[in-house]
Amino acid sequence: MRxxxxxxxxxxxxxxxxxxxxxxxxKIVRNLVRVCDIVLEVLDARxxxxxxxxxxxxxxxxxxxxxxxxxxxxDLVNLNEKKKELHSLNLYPYVLVSCTKRIGGRALRERIKxxxxxxxxxxxRVQVGIVGYPNTGKSSLINFLIGSKAAKTAQEAGFTRGxxxxxxxxxxxxxxxxxxxxxxxxxxxxxxxxxNAIVNARSYHNIRDPDMxxxxxxxxxxxxxxxxxxxxxxxxxxxxxxxxxxxxxxxKKGGLVDTDRTARFIIKEWQEGKIKI
Numbered sequence: 188m189r190x191x192x193x194x195x196x197x198x199x200x201x202x203x204x205x206x207x208x209x210x211x212x213x214k215i216v217r218n219l220v221r222v223c224d225i226v227l228e229v230l231d232a233r234x235x236x237x238x239x240x241x242x243x244x245x246x247x248x249x250x251x252x253x254x255x256x257x258x259x260x261x262d263l264v265n266l267n268e269k270k271k272e273l274h275s276l277n278l279y280p281y282v283l284v285s286c287t288k289r290i291g292g293r294a295l296r297e298r299i300k301x302x303x304x305x306x307x308x309x310x311x312r313v314q315v316g317i318v319g320y321p322n323t324g325k326s327s328l329i330n331f332l333i334g335s336k337a338a339k340t341a342q343e344a345g346f347t348r349g350x351x352x353x354x355x356x357x358x359x360x361x362x363x364x365x366x367x368x369x370x371x372x373x374x375x376x377x378x379x380x381x382x383n384a385i386v387n388a389r390s391y392h393n394i395r396d397p398d399m400x401x402x403x404x405x406x407x408x409x410x411x412x413x414x415x416x417x418x419x420x421x422x423x424x425x426x427x428x429x430x431x432x433x434x435x436x437x438x439k440k441g442g443l444v445d446t447d448r449t450a451r452f453i454i455k456e457w458q459e460g461k462i463k464i
């Protein structure tokens with residue numbers, strides 16, 4: 188793929204808005220970890236290690252908080268392989284769930300209640316904070332646990348804008364926060380933005396150079412896109428975008444392929460879990 192230099196974009200305004208909002212997010216999360224008794228860190232089953240937030244885990248550990256790792260979207264992965272990965276990462280305790288397929292809800296409720304019992308003698312109400320990267324499914328998890336649409340959800344990364352509080356039981360309160368990308372991963376470099384998009388931390392329509400994201404997917408997950416779209420691209424994003432754009436009739440005037448639209452189409456399907464890895 189040729190190296191390109193981009194000086195402007197129709198998406199720049201959205202990205203600037205996200206940057207203006209971002210400084211408030213870490214403060215919200217720090218306050219959440221401070222006041223809650225238990226922390227649920229929601230991780231994407233496809234990208235467990237990449238969606239962990241070491242900053243949050245460190246803050247929780249320093250304050251003696253229990254962290255339960257909630258591995259969401261297990262319907263999109265091979266469970267046996269993921270259990271081996273979790274064992275190698277030594278992530279305990281963890282619970283496997285799928286909000287969309289309604290899997291693991293009972294197991295997670297039981298784990299929360301087990302940990303909550305440790306505070307029953309000193310707390311009238313145990314507070315459970317839910318944290319994680321944007322679009323890992325935090326608000327969907329709340330709705331899954333309580334059985335109703337109490338928390339607002341959307342497929343757009345960073346949809347939740349403030350702290351939401353929902354009662355799980357008489358003695359347990361769930362608290363949701365906006366998705367937070369760790370400071371070290373929020374650099375504005377093309378590669379970092381691409382990696383954030385790959386793990387759904389940046390929505391496909393808010394990415395400045397979507398073709399760079401497609402290029403990164405090809406590098407990180409060889410053969411996956413070519414197999415899914417039945418195109419032999421030899422890991423070349425330009426070939427993939429050209430052929431897929433013509434297949435989908437994503438054309439501009441003069442018969443040229445609209446590579447921006449084609450790249451966003453690929454990223455959208457990737458983020459929605461249609462492309463298995």
